[in-house]
């Protein structure tokens with residue numbers, strides 16, 4: 434079978450995007466892993482499927498698979514690429530769309546300057562909703578990791594995030610702790626591990642060890658979760674610049690119950706066809 438795809442990225446968090454509206458396909462976990470493989474396949478952090486919606490209040494359905502082949506609930510950088518893809522492919526004439534995901538509706542909008550803004554929905558903090566094993570909700574939780582106990586904020590942006598504050602982003606223990614946090618027994622669905630340096634009340638530096646993909650150059654939901662964690666801890670204002678290894682994101686959150694707004698770029702790199 435020949436599969437048409439588009440290679441895209443948001444701040445270097447890269448994607449293989451597949452139009453499943455004009456192509457009738459059903460891929461196995463092994464095929465997703467092959468597409469993501471940087472040596473034997475195309476190479477990407479996530480594979481994004483563009484499908485027809487299953488509910489009447491959405492324009493499209495958006496499905497996300499990590500490089501390890503597992504399907505997940507949300508991907509922020511992918512959401513920006515999603516609206517650029519359906520717009521550039523002529524699948525919609527709208528510049529703002531409603532997109533069905535496994536964790537609810539998100540609303541990405543193409544801006545006149547080429548940037549994309551996404552209403553990512555409201556963050557969730559209840560341990561059961563993350564999911565995270567804790568008796569009750571808290572601002573931070575002590576988490577034993579290796580021979581240390583670290584303080585994390587646990588936040589769901591549709592997908593689970595554990596965010597810790599570090600002194601200096603370049604020396605953050607991403608390699609040492611990434612896999613341990615990702616697979617920590619307190620997170621039954623595994624977790625994305627964020628390492629945030631607070632530069633000042635409006636600016637953080639962030640690295641994220643992503644569940645199912647390892648450290649990526651940027652993580653959109655990770656940026657939302659880190660900003661939210663910093664705001665709830667009283668460290669940040671409502672508007673936050675997030676510097677990732679791949680570039681800059683703007684995050685805005687007005688507080689509990691309010692949606693998180695994310696603005697950043699979405700770039701098409703090339704089109705291709707691959708034999709499966």
Ligand SMILES: N[C@@H](CCC[C@H](N)C(=O)O)C(=O)O
Pocket residue numbers: 446478479497499505506507508509510511592593625643644645646649651652653654655
């Ligand atoms: N790169 C993403 C997040 C992709 C999913 C994540 N690895 C998970 O397993 O939840 C983003 O930009 O948000």
